[in-house]
Amino acid sequence: MKYESKFAKYGYSLTKGFGVVEGGLSEPGRITALDGALYCLMADAYALIVRFTTQSKGYVKRQLRERLPEPLKAKIKHVLQHASLSKKQPDAVSS
Structure with a gap:
């Protein structure tokens, strides 16, 4: 509501x-400190999961x-190169 005017x-x-009620966002105590802490905790947990999966794949x-x-x-390199080449080439269309 800060920039609405x-x-x-x-x-x-x-x-x-967007279903926002006039004055709905500026009510004091609408989002409590506990809610904020929980949101931060969930964001940290999500970031940890993403980092863990990415790093474990690399490991x-x-x-x-x-x-x-x-x-x-x-042999693995040959198979992977063959698979990537066949993926890049479009299928031939016959008329």
């Missing part, structure tokens, strides 16, 4: 159509690269 003079509304990949024998690495 500035946009209203040009015929625009920032809150119309597994590094371990496989270090421990797999060279012939097997070469």
Whole structure:
């Protein structure tokens, strides 16, 4: 509601159509400190999960690269390159 009056003079509304009640956002105590703390905790937990999954994939990949024998690495590389090439080439259309 802070900028609503500035946009209203040009015929625009920032809150119309979004179900925001006049004065609804500026009510003191609407969002309590506990709510804020819970939101922060949930955001931190989500970020931790995303970081953990990303880092664990990298860790597994590094371990496989270090421990797999060279012939097997070469075969995997060949299969992956073949799969990526077939993905990039569009199917031929016959008339």
